[in-house]
Amino acid sequence: MSIEYKAKLVYMVGSDKPVNNCFCRYCDNEWDRIMDELDPDGWMSRLTKFMVVCPDCGCKRCPRATYHEHDCTASNEPGQPLSVYGDFKLDTAWMDTEESL
Secondary structure (H helix, E strand, O other), X not given: OOOOXXXXXXXXXXXXXXXXXXXXXXXXXXXXXXXXHHOOOOHHHHOOOOOOOOOOOXXXXXXXXXXXXXXXXXXXXXXXXXXXXXXXXXXXHHHOOOOOO
């Protein structure tokens, strides 16, 4: 069974820019990607970052810190399945800044 990952981004009335309505790394990455497309020169607004931790256990390596619908393991062990510190890979291809000449 495959999980369909969806970010919890909210679009406010009258705005074309989303608000990240979540705590997880996946949603934070998706918000950064969309904001980079909408406002490539607005990197200053995205400088304020925070440490992403599970809201239940407070561990950064917990799979729930990676994606909001993953189960909390209450563990900070490295290499956990479904964690970015394990086998979960975020799509960061959009971060490539090198342009072909």
